[in-house]
Structure formats: C-alpha cells, structure tokens
Amino acid sequence: MIQTKLIPRTAEAYEPPMLIKTLLAQSLRYEPQREIVYRDLFRINYVQFNQRVRQLANVLAEVGVKPGDTVAVLDWDSHRYLECFFGVTSVGAILHTVNIRLSPAQILYTMNHAEDKVVLIHEDFLPLLTAVKDQLTTVETYILLSDKVYTNTIDTQPGVEIPVGFSGEYEALLKAASPEYEFPDFDENTWATSFYTTGTTGNPKGVYFSHRQLFLHTMGLLTYLIGYEALPFKSRTDVYMPITPMFHVHAWGFPFLATLMSAKQVYPGKYEPEMLCKLIVTEGVTLSHCVPTILNMLVNSPAAQKFRDNLSRWSVLIGGSALTKGLAKAALDLGINISAGYGMSETAPILSVVYLNEEERALSLDDQIDFRVRAGRIAPFVEARLMNEDGQFVSHDGQSLGEIVVRTPWTTQGYYNDPERGADLWRGGWLHTGDVASITPDNWIMVADRTKDVIKTGGEWVSSLDMENVLSQVEGVAESAVIGLPDDRWGERPHALIVQKPGYNLTAEGIKNGLKAKVDQGELHKWYVPDRILFVSEIPKTSVGKIDKKRIRSEMKDQILS
Template sequence: MKTKLIQPTASAYAYPLLIKNILNTPLIYSPEQKILYRDQMEYDYKTFGQRVEKLANMLQERGVRPGDTVAVMDWDSHRYLECFFAVPMMGCVLHTINIRLTPEQLIYTINHAEDDVILVNEDFLPLLESVKDRFETVKQVILLTDKKETPQSSMELAGEYEALMADAPTGYEFPDFDENTMATTFYTTGTTGLPKGVFFSHRQIVLHTYGLMSGLCAYDTQASLNSSDVYMPLTPMFHVHAWGLPYFMTMLGAKQVYPGKYEPETLLKLILTHKVTFSHCVPTIINMLVTSPVINQVDLGNWKVVIGGSALPQGLCREALKHGINIYVAYGMSETCPLLTVANIKPKFKNKSEDELVELRCKTGLPVPNVNLEIIDYNGNPLPHDGKSAGEVVVRSPWLSQGYVKDEQKSEELWANGWLHTGDIGVIDSEGYLQITDRLKDVIKTGGEWISSLELENIISQHEAVKEVAVVGIADEKWGERPLAIVNLREDRIDKISAEDIKSFCMTFVEKGMLPKYGIPSRIVLNETIPKTSVGKISKKDIRDQYR
C-alpha cells in the first residue's frame, strides 16, 4: 500500500520509548510518595531515583557494560524494583530468575541467558552454590541480604548489595538508545522440554505499561486504579515482571509495599498497616488468604485484587466477595508481557443479579486497547463471536514477545500465520467477552466429546464444603479419557463430605442442563495434595503423571 510518510525535520528529536521515561513522571508528580519493603526499609520516590542511579554506578564500577546480562534471585523487594529500572536503563538485559527452578533448570537458564552478574538473596545461596561449578559466563555474584552479618558461602562474593550501594555515587546519565533494545528476559517452564526464554524490548514494556493504564484505569467499571491507590504485588517479581504492575504503579507514583517472602499473616498485616488497596495474584494465593484463620478478624473492604495465571472459580470468587474483596480476572501469558484482557463489567450490567455479576467477574474478560483477539478453528479460520463456537485464542498486540531466545523453530510455531498462538481454547460472546474454556492440552476427550476441565472445576468449586479443586483427564480403555477430580475440603467439613456427595452436587448441574451427564467425574479423590507449578498454578501435568 502506498501511503504518505512524514519527513521529519533534520533537527527534530525522535523520542524513543525507553523505560527511563517511565521514571520521569513520579519524580515530578510525587517525589515524596513512599516505597516500602516489609517493616525493614522505607524511602520516597526521590530517594528511589537516587538509588537507581547508585545501582547503575555500582554495576558500572563492577565492570557491567551495555549489552551485558544482570540476573536477579530475590523475594519481592525494593532491591528488585531498583533492578527493574537501573539494569535496562543502562542498556543491559535484566534476567529475572525463577527462584523455584530445579538445579538443572537453573543452570540451563543462567548459561542460556549468558548471565554476566547474578544478584542473589542469601536464602537462595545454597541453590546457586549447587550449580556454581557449571557457570559458563558468570563473572561475579553479589549478595542480597536483610541481615547485618554476611553468610558463609563456597562462592566468592563480589560484595553485599547495600554496602556496595553506600559506596556508589549518585548522578548517572542514562543514555538514549534504540527502543527495540532488549530490556528483560526470563524463562517459562512448559509441560515438556527445557525452559523457553522469553524477551521484551524497552518499546514493548513502555507500551504494555500504557496498556495497563488503559485497561485498569480508563473505564467506568467495578474497579478503577489511580495514583491514590496503595499497591502490593502478590505475583512474584520474577514472573513476567510481576505482570508489569511495578512499572505501571511507579509511573503513577503510587505508594508501593513490597512483601518479601509470601506468608499469610505477614501479608494481611501489611495490607492493614499500609491500607493496601490493590494487589494481583494467582487463585492459589487468594485461596490461601481467605482460608486463613486471621481473615475473619480483618476488614478488606477497600482491597481490589486482579486474578490471573489460571481461571478464577466462581466458588472462590464468592468467598472473596464475602470478605469484601473486590476481585476480578485479567488474562495473559508469559509471552504476552502479559496483559491481554480484563474482566471489566460494562456499566449496563452493573444492576445484574449477584450470580450474574460473579459470572462476569470470573470471565476471561474484554481485550484492552491495542489488543486484537480472535478464535480460530483447526484450519486457522476465524470463528463467530456467538459465545458458543470454541477454538484456539490467537492474538496481536504491540507488546507481545517476538519469539523465544535462540529457538527459531518454537518461535515460528508461536507466531504461525502472523498471530501469536496462546494454546488456550475459548469462546467470544456478542458483547466481546472472552471466556477461556480450557488449555489445548487440558481439554478432556471422552467418547468423542470434549469436556472442559475448567468448567468442571468451576462447578465443583461452588459446593460450600470445597476449598480447592483440580480436574484432569485420565486414560480410559472404553471412553479414551474420563475426568478425575482432586477435591480439598474445608477443614470443618473433612470426614463429613464424601465423593458421592460431590457427584450428587454435579448432578444438579446436569439436571439444570449446564453439564452433560458424561461430564461428571468418574473418580473423585478427596484431600490429596494438589501439585503446583513454580508460580503457584495448579500443575495438571504432575496430576496426570501421578494418576496415570
């Protein structure tokens, strides 16, 4: 297509979309606003900006140069937030290491990412020490600790973070460079094979930050964020930059609280002490909190919580709402930076019944601006948005990862035909709401028919005695596959509810025409441990392996 291109003035400044420009706004609008780490560190944004400069100077003095990779292994902390900015702003790559990897996965990601420097919390020193003899590119390791004493280590440490920061000067001129420069990388663990490296540029992270603003702030809906909110992440900062929210809340200049290691009583204490109004997490975390004995002693009426990572069962949604938590869903994946949709309730739906509003809160959501979603069949043809036609969710957006690190084949599979393939099965209704019905690999095929494991989980979760549930398909000689459900009951209902009671409850949905009879699980296992992934999601691969 022939179009008329703008010819810029020779002296015009081509403003690059760089992470350093996210930090400019809060230093002007709210330099006195606070950033806190547990009860151990508190400073304002002005100090934060100075510490970002000091960190850049400290790393530069240690020999770090543009293009180098700096890795971090830490709990959610102010230190991590400083690295979110200083490292990519230097022109380096920030590698956020999954602290729950196995030693084999850990050393693979360190060597594959070609890490030059690793900043490691003392809690993870033993894990790092177990693979130190297999480092290929690591030149130095810097210690992160909340204690005054330096722990003993079999590795040679380049120093302790705060001590090195104290000696570093402020005043660092962060340079301009191409906005398509790689800013971050991390590794996503799939169901098979080695972890895959995902990467994002400065441009993508800046555009994603504005995507969060438009999706979470701009609409008249059940929850909206602004600079007066108090933010505390409950998604690990190693996982897709804590869904990009630290960048976003920093740009807003909001008060931020970093909780360190997740412990239910500590989290609730921080929420109450600092009047936290916004968090985000996987369903497992919110389930851990609402089932804590302390929950009934606290007022959570001002707390907005976005759920992602896996489906929010309606039963858990109702339990959270009962405690005053303004809970709703957002959707994305590691490869999408991650935001794609938010379950914003349209104004015309605000007067619907409680059950209908719960259903809307648990929907996968409406695409945020600059996200194009489609549902396609096996031949790649788009399907109608009728709420019934199910197919794979494919997406386009300016902040999607352009591929996997050093893996051309999987990158091409990810981007087949110019759309990013999510691997999720879903439907889009006439109002534009997406509903994920299953993962391609998790859908249950029984007697030639498909059953959604997520739909079954949603139904079973609504039983008043159910605390947590996971459903998978297991091999069956007659039907190909049959559903198996692991159901954990609330402590006060254990030994009072049987597997047959759960099946009878499912039968009520069959009678309402909401579930086919063959959808009732053939086997229900009560009160067994439900395996979780390193980021707290239910691991259906491990369940299938266990019950195969």
C-alpha cells in the first residue's frame, strides 16, 4: 500500500460510522405510512415497525443479550425476521440466521459453532429443537414466535403455551417493552451477521459480515437496481416480496434496501404457491427474487394460471442457479419480467445483475432471452476477473474460460474459526468463486459451470449448465439436471435427469434423437447429447433450492449407469 497524506482531524468532529441502524433511520424520513405485511395475518407501517425494533432491543437487553453475543433466528420469512435484521444488529449483537432446511445434526453443529446465546424460534420448528436442545452448549434462553397471536387482534391474543426454558412469546414480550431505545454508535467493522453455507466436504462453513460490508452492499444494490434501473424498483410505486429465505444471505440483501427506501414490503411466511400468488395480486407485489426451483414451482402451478392476468407488473430476479431459456420463456409468457443475477454466500451476495442497454432493450422479448439468462453485467464497485489453473488472468473476450475471482467492498473476510478454508477462499488476494465463466468486453458474465461440475469429455470441457439450458427448451421438460460420470474411453460422459410436465409421455430415445438432429444441423456440439437420460419424479435439491449435483453423483450413480 502506498504512503499517503491523511486529512487532518478536528478533535470534536463527528465521523458517523456505516451502521445498519443508519439504514433503518431513513425509513421514517419520507414515506413512514408505507406498510410491512405478513401473509394475510398482520400489517404495520414504518412508524410502528421502528417502535417494534426498539421494543425488540429492550427485550434482548432484558434477557441478557450484550454487544458481541449471538442471537439465532429460526423462522419463516416474516416481519419478525425483518425486525431482527435491525434490532439484533443495532444493539451490537450478532444475528445468526439459521438454515432451517439443514439436517438436525447440521443445525446443531451451526448453533454450537456460532455460540448462540438466545434463540428466537417459530412454533413450527419446536420438534426440531426438541431433537437437539439437550446438546446445545451455549444457549441460555428461547423466545417463541407464534402465528396464533395474529388470528385475533393483538389485544385479545389467544392463549399460547410457552415451553419450559422460554422467556416468553415474542408479541407479548414486545408489548411489555418500552418503544424507546437509543441505538449506540460503535465501530463499523463490528460483526453484524452470520450464517452457514454447506460445501462438498466437511461441516458447514460460517460466513460473516460487518456493519460496514452490509451498508456498502446496500449502497451497491441502490446504485445498480435504482440508479441504473437494472431492475425496476422505485420506492414510490413498487412493492417488494422476497421468495428467497431470509436465512439465505439476508434474502440477498434486499430487505435492507427496501427498508432504506421505505418501500412497501410483503413477507409470505412459508412458501405456498396459492398464498404467494394471492399476495402478489392482493398486495400489488412488483419485485421478488428466488432460485429457479421456486419460479418453476410457481410457473407450473394451477395458481399461476388462475392469476396469470395479474402477473404482468411482477419482476423477478433469479439467482442461486442458472436461469434456463425454457424457464425464462415460460415466465415471460405469463407476463413476468424475468432476468438473472449472480453471486454467492461469501459475496453478500450480489456480483452481477442483468442490465440491458438501449440497444438490447430495443430487441424483441424472444431476442432478449439470450441476454436475460446470462449471469448479468458486473455490478458497480465489483472487480471481477478470470483466472486459469496456473493463477494467470484470462482475457475478457467472451470466449476464454477461467474461474471467476472477485474483490468487492462487501465480500466476507473468511470463515469463522476455519482459517484453512478461509485462506483457500482468498488465495492470491482474490476471492475464488469456484465458477468457470467467460466475460465479454462489455462486462457480461456468462457462467459455464461450477469447477466441480464441468464435464471433461474427450479432451473438451462441456458445461452442464449449457446442456440443462438445451434440455429446458424441449417441449414437455419441466426440469433437468446434467452431471458427468466416469467413462473409460472419454474420461467423463454426460448423464441427465429429467422431470417431465404432467400430460407428456417423453422418451429418452425421442429426446436424444431431437438433440442429434440439432447436432446434424450444426446447432449443437456432439458432446451435448447425454449418454443416458433417466426420468425422475423430482431432482434432489440443496437446503436453499439449488440442484444438488453432489448428491446426484453419489446417491444415483448406480441407478444412472445400470
């Protein structure tokens, strides 16, 4: 680092730190009457929301939470979760967003590893808690989250049974707490949040972020989504609803942005197609984000057909896995404004989002699909490069492939209590994503595959994502997954799992013949015809809805090759 001259500082001058409480404060300035809605059960405005966040801060103090302590949350997407995003972090404590879809053993590991002190848990997950409670080593008390209290007015709450070891029920505790709380200043590098991401080997890894990192990630979203209008999101008219779990990278950071903007927010609780579609229509939702699995579920549900005339105002950002052309076209046919983005847990997560320039916006929707399914254009303040196996940078010519390596103001600095894997993540001073891609001269990222999922066959690299994209466009294919399996002659060969849509009677031979015809016409490379196609009722998914190719390879290898 070069030697520079720092600006002089006056002893009494105030330099405000970048803290999450500052994002919260903006929500009262311009549109405090806007609402935050939970399913069809509960709604508050931003004045009430701010009061509740402060009441939560007082509740946390009452149960013994101090700066630096870790508070865990196990809940569906809700206003309570949003209150924890701000209330827990703004008192200087650490918010652990527990992945409720992990196995009980993994949840136990993450809660002990994170050293959770207080746990807020929805009644739906009490059986899970029962399975691990006696093995939790640091938890001192629990707070119950119950939807039963919203079935009548808050003043006439029905009885809720409080389990032994619980401090009480959330709404009752808030009601008894003062709405006055002065959030303190502290160092902006203070640890704010933690969550755990599963890898191919070993225990889940603890990812962590500071107030400064989350503040700057929010500013990055603000710049790209609103400044550049990469997605239409205007605080005056737009309504936000996440369909990415709030435990998954803070719902991609959008709740922080929506609160900063005092935009209307809708939280759907447990994901149910009928409820999601109902909320989109009745609450006027205009912006959501989700993984392809959720969108596929919605697009193919009877509810989507029922509400199809009301979906034209809805924009959806797809991430977590590749958006296929087939799914994009199905969404566009319903009037949904669909586009893709790219990032990972360790990057908070946004690295790129589809941005169509003036020339690209002038294209027809059919011609735009090729752009909309890309990983996106590199986001502001993100430095992204391609690196080969020798650690050398690769040209951004739209053809050359390399691993995406990045630097941003908001990437995690490592993994909690795991210096070895943290050092591997940051080898050479760049965060290694594990994704193989090309980058065009005009900053489009086109992800080819995960490094571990690229199929190495006949001396060539074949992208499993490209193959899935081709299969998604076969009429009658609802979902597909492609993996490489060992082959004595070619090293690896591609094998496909396919879920077909109801009413179709596809055959492996029919699909292969269709692909071979495209090969003969020069539209596809010969390697893009799978050796074996297996029809399944569902494709294995990870806890956050991504296709679980590790599980497919390990558990279904014998079945595919039989």
